[in-house]
Amino acid sequence: MPLESWGRYPKAHQAAVPVHWRSDPLPRVHGSLLPFGQGRSYGDCCLNDGGTLLTTGRLDRFIEFDAGRGLLRCEAGAQLGEILAFLVPRGFFLPVVPGTQIVSVGGAIANDIHGKNHFRAGTFGRHVARLELLRSSGERAICSPEGNADLFAATVAGLGLTGLITWAELRLRPVQGPFIEAETVPFRGLDEFFALDADSSQRFEYTVAWIDPRPRGLRGLYFRGDHSTRTAKIRAAAKPAELPIDLPGFAVSGPTVAAFDALYHARGRLRGGRRLSRYAPFFFPLDAVGRWNRVYGKRGFLQFQCAVRDEAALDALLDRVASSGLRTSLGVLKTFGDVPSPGMLSFPRPGATLSLDFPNRGAEIFALVDALEAIVRDGGGAVYPAKDARMSPATFAAGYPRLAEFERFVDPAFSSSFWRRVRAA
Ligand SMILES: Cc1cc2nc3c(=O)[nH]c(=O)nc-3n(C[C@H](O)[C@H](O)[C@H](O)COP(=O)(O)OP(=O)(O)OC[C@H]3O[C@@H](n4cnc5c(N)ncnc54)[C@H](O)[C@@H]3O)c2cc1C
Secondary structure, three states: OOOOOOOOOOOOOOEEEEOOOOOOOOOOOOOOEEEEOOOOOOOOOOOOOOOEEEEOOOOOOEEEEEOOOOEEEEEOOOEHHHHHHHHHHHOEEOOOOOOOOOOEHHHHHHOOOOOOOHHHHOOHHHHEEEEEEEOOOOOEEEEOOOOOHHHHHHHOOOOOOOOEEEEEEEEOEEOOOOEEEEEEEEEEHHHHHHHHHHHHHHHOOEEEEEEEOOOOOOEEEEEEEEEOOOOHHHHHHHHHHOOOOOHHHHHHOOOHHHHHHHHHHOHHHHOOOOEEEEHHHHHOHHHHOOOHHHHHOOOOEEEEEEEEOOHHHHHHHHHHHHHHOOOOOOEEEEEEOOOOOOOOOOOOOOEEEEEEEEEOOOHHHHHHHHHHHHHHHHOOOEEOHHHOOOOOHHHHHHHOOOHHHHHOOOOOOEOOHHHHHHOOO
16 A cells, blocks of 8 residues: 555655664665654655655664653654553653654654643653664764754754654653543633633643634634543543543544534533543544544545634634635644744744644635635744645745754755655745
């Protein structure tokens, strides 16, 4: 099966060479190289049309676990889900996790991913103590915030363009068990969202909202939670409370407005104060259905994720979507804090971040996404490369002011479909 990104758009034709050992040299190929993790990026930052992908699925060994110092060293192809399965019984958790656990460590670093706790923990890259980077010159650079600091800052959020990360050492956070004290609160409108968010971010470690932008106004469900100190005694009672049982099916299929209705009207069941959830349904609800991206068919879908500074920009984006008459699947809305990101091209910045999925229906969807991009650019925001398939060079340059500095660290043998698009003259 050809390698593709999660959105299945755009298509790319490329060779694939698996990396088996971290000691392997880079292969000699015609054309450019690009590392590939689990292909959970939506657009083309993990694609290399006409070139070669270095697949890292087999580069997945744990190298060293130091419980005393709370450190794990592992190969870059190790998946976050495998790491959590190892760590949680030992009383540790990853400080930052995205909305799926089927993500490699290399991919998490190269997009400097964020989680539901950005306002407290910042991005994934902040918790990387050091990493090894294999360059096409054959050099193996050990990079950290203290040593080779510039190359480290270019490689975190470096979109796979600075070389192949072979291993990384991650700082861990302690937890007392596998449970999350979770709560769901329905809301209407952005004012209610921001009020809930201001209160929740003081009291909870993890926050995120799912939204349905409709012409008659926004409605949403706000999820918040903390790691629980409760242990195995309540394990049996925890199962039925897990959330959200039916979600993946209706979240991704058919008219998702109806899906959202089903979820919204189930709020009586969902509300009920705090309840106990295992960590996986709380953090990774969509992982319950493998490869759910296929429900959009071969043409795939586009996810648009942006960061904006203020409510006015958010309002304009949501109005534009609602008035387009085009259906979006469930959207996600959360706020970013001001914890500095370590990468030159890191996406998170203070403000709010909105993501929306659109089935790929060609011109009408492209026009809408382009209009949203213009609102973001004009408002001084940024589009997230991990989710992007269309951003223009101008929008990329405007959203990432350290681009020129970053370019100095791009390995001459590495490139991607994304990079060629956003750097096109
Ligand atoms: C359901 C779902 C929910 C998500 N939720 C979030 C979220 O909450 N927050 C968030 O930030 N993101 C989220 N994402 C996006 C995802 O976390 C990122 O796209 C992540 O980078 C994917 O990792 P991957 O291993 O699949 O890497 P790929 O998608 O295969 O590659 C991503 C980039 O990493 C580079 N790369 C991969 N391995 C290496 C390596 N060893 N060395 C150097 N570069 C490498 C690639 O070249 C590419 O540029 C979500 C994705 C999905 C499908």
